[in-house]
Amino acid sequence: MSTDVKDQAELRGEAEELLRELAGPQARLREDQWTAIEALVVQRRRALVVQRTGWGKSAVYFISAKLLRARGHGPTVIVSPLLALMRNQVASAERAGVRAATINSGNVTEWDEIHRQVADGEVDVLLVSPERLNNPDFRDQVLPSLAADAGLVVVDEAHCVSDWGHDFRPDYRRIRTLIGELGDGIPVLATTATANDRVVADVSAQLGVGGGETLVLRGGLERESLRLSVVHIDEATKRAAWLGQQLNSLPGSGIIYTLTVSAARDLAGLLTDQGHRVAAYTGQTDPAERESLEADLLGNRVKALVATSALGMGFDKPDLGFVVHLGAPSSPISYYQQVGRAGRSTDRAEVVLLPGHEDRQIWSYFASVAFPREHVVRRVIEVLDTERPQSTQALEPLVELNRSRLEMVLKVLDVDGAVKRVRGGWIGTGQPWEYDAPRYERLEQARQSEQQAMVDYQRTTMCRMEFLRRQLDDPELSDTPQPCGRCDNCTGEALSGEVDAGAVEQARARLDRPGIDLAPRKQWPTGLAKLGVALSGRITDGPEPGRVLGRLSDLGWGQRLRTLFDAPDAPVPDAVVDACISVLAAWDWERRPVAVMSLESVSRPQLVSSLRQRLAQVGRLTDLGTLSRTPGHPPVSAANSAYRVAGLAGAWLAPDLTEVDGPILLLDDLADTGWTLTMAARELRAAGAATVLPFALASIN
Template structure:
């Protein structure tokens, strides 16, 4: 269907008809505008107002800004700029925009090779909607060369998932505070729309102040959070082993496909491995999953090709699967607002969706840990300012050894200081501005108090005997609630129907056996990074010539082997200790490979060459494998240090001096000390297979995560 032929001086009645037609292109032939959707569109397009829309997940907030963008563009206005926090959200929105003939593009960490081309299209007027991550707002090139023209000429500015702006929001992001600068620099008459699905009264007020959506002429549209399809339940089991066993037993009984949320990256991987071993089709999805693989996993869930994704909060805002059948939490989020945000993924277009919370005694320790790595104490922050020069930039990597903060906390501090005006990001790193800066201790104390209050509310949700949906709605100050009780009639407290807590002994034994098994799985990379051709490397799409599923002795973050592996890798390079060899033998014995390796090959390690070579030699001797020695790097090949996936793969191609392996029968066991992104094993395996290897089985001593 083609878009309507719009013109600048249409009566409002005609404009609504055009908006309805655009909605049908977005959402289907039977779609009609909600009254509040039209109210928002009219305010933005006709009255050029600023608006705040707080509506439940699935209400149609994205339709408001895509329709408004198209109508404003037809009136001769510039492109719409959407600040959007997550890659999953951006991908969904670009696809949705195309259905209505909206020319959309996105700039984020996953498409770095396309940035220059997109900037050129924006300058040429070939883009209707530009989605940018909040982090891009302070990229020096984007901030200085692209953002000023957008701020002057934009047709509309949208702040999606606007609760991220708020100090009080469940997902506060320092980068989002830069939106205040963007909004303050806008030309006259440029409308602004802020949207979110989850915000209580305090967050609504804070977002309005942060993005300048305040004053008497501001339109605030706020709807009820009631979701008639959601059936909420809480099941308390004694320990993590029982919860995992219960889920393994009952996952197949849950309707359709869904999401299993966990609190940590390692929990996502462990639970995904466990459920896979029990025959369930699941995959792990975390913030450390490569962007190309995330996209593939999202598509698999959208197409019901998996039963579930075992995910951290990285799979959340904006992920749109209307028929998502269930959301299970193995471990409780620290806030009812965050919990409702995640369970709101389910049941948008279904009559019934199951929402199950399996809380654990360890949840509060995890909450405490994340609270402990929040904004640091004043002396640590001032140290960052003190070591920065006002003229000579320092990169984050160069700055890290000079302060008592790890990379993650340092980056957060720099972002906050940047917003506060004490430091500035420039080409080449960071500089101090010389401007005075005050540590707002009172503000951070208030945030700590609010965080504790939300944690107590989450504990109360688990214990409450009243309606669970009503409890959550009151926590979010749902305007649709009155003082009178409003039970949903669907949750376990309303119906009196409880989940069966019984855990089958056989299921429990199988789960324990799997968790006690030495080593962890190392899933192969499944998708080449996007944009490789622009780096001179002809790799794209699915990986068909990489390694098999590998194994790792342990994670550096583990309580058991983690400490021993950290000590081993921190010590001077030396031959592998016997206990490490014995543990690796256990891993090999428990490895469920399709074919046993016949040979072993060590990857030349830049940091632990003796350790890796001696381990490979020992495994060859004990396992009676053919010792192929060491796969050495080409002397003339530059070192590979890029963290971005596309650049890292490009740097690894052709890195090794690969001999002819056509005479080697059977799989090769490829040994390394440390695997992080998995790209080294992937590219090395591809080159070994091109040289004649039948198959490659990666084995690493450790992985950081």
């Protein structure tokens, strides 16, 4: 046996032993796993691994990290997107004797100690969130030594790099800077489970791992345990009731995905009332509570977590028995990513999609917060100083973007070189920048195409697994049909959408409880003086806490309100009036309102004015009519808080409230940012109203 062959055999033996420590005594390396490990450890190459969930991608990089460390190389840096993913990976690393540490938003107090451990060589694997890569201290003090001395750089969930992917994150674009600064011979591994041909090509380009020297390992996406089915039920309340009936018949424990936070909360509340052990898990769930909920699902202490996409990448429960979607994701790629959580070590897992008519509206809303138009982005560049750092908070009143979209734009511009994050905020670089309009147009076309594909999936009569595999350009699919033999279309065993009438009424009663709190704005946006508005600090002359009949995204009232708002303007229906009366009757106000006034509505004047008149009649309130707009005052469309407040200043004609002795109920059709009701309440307060109680038919969130 030659030395090379002997060394290779010894290395594979070490790798096999480490795999057994990671995955158990029966584990054996797949051939592609070994190919990737050999390429990284021996050949020091760059590799892109696209393999389905559960294939063992994390084993490749942990084994490679340990083997490289044993041969005197530096620590492995893993860029990982989610705290749940990091927790799982650290636990996996420890099983193989890998000394792992993580730097993320959940362990701020430990950062300095971890930086020291890295510098002293006490860490084998450092997991970092992509956001850390451009933190000034980390970027300037820690990253240079890692880039020079790393044994391996891993980009996990690499589809996040691509804005063609289902979970694009601008922070991931910074990884290409890290890779560009790597020392000679440092291997790079990019991994993902969900990428079609377009995403694979874009990830390769973004990370600089493309070209003839890159090893691409791309496997098939067939999942033999998954039983895919679609159940068509025409109403959201019936879908929730169906799930309450069917939940106990689903195997093991699982995940129920919803498209919005409010839907997750509503459904979890309904199922809990019915005696099911479930809990809501969303992006608004506290990090410590998320960890506890994940542990409950892993330990089968809950039947299901009712979750948004916040529970997705990296959550590892091999025996997850089912995944149900109440509402369809906007693309087959993201759908496959989420259902891939199920059945990784079981013979059978149920995957059920319950699509709704409202799904397209929700897709449209999320699409509306994509990358802004060119003039808006150029305004961001224009207001940045090239020497004096400005915080996001300070920049917000200068541009027509809310905080989250402004952050996203700044991150993209940072990667493009037009701005730079420094201590104290952001500065402009003065470098030329081009708005890539053709790319954004192609993205919009791709988004529309994927949405249509998701609709087609719901309607298709072909094999559902084959449909998804074709959408993801599965390399193992041939031109001839390859039915799975397990989905509802292949077996002809469709799940019934019949729901017990009593269960529907019970669900309706729970979900249709009208009324949610409307918290008042408490603080003026910063920087209003720059827009000519002399307001700052705490709001002392705004409205009291208010009420809203329901959210547009609610499972119960949401559908009714969407139908109401989509219809031509007309007088308020009796059922809506009755629901509003119920909300008002349950309102625990200090003093009952004595009068009612409505805001002038451009789109629904009959709806709002008729509601005011009906409530005045039923509640024996003085009808103050409509708070009219100032003639010629321009409409306000800005989402940014400072611009919105500035646009609403002076927007109404001062009313005469000299005869009103008590609280005023102020009506509007839609509560969005809360600033319209806040500014209108100031007008009423300035005109003499002691207290203003805001009430809206619907809210966005």
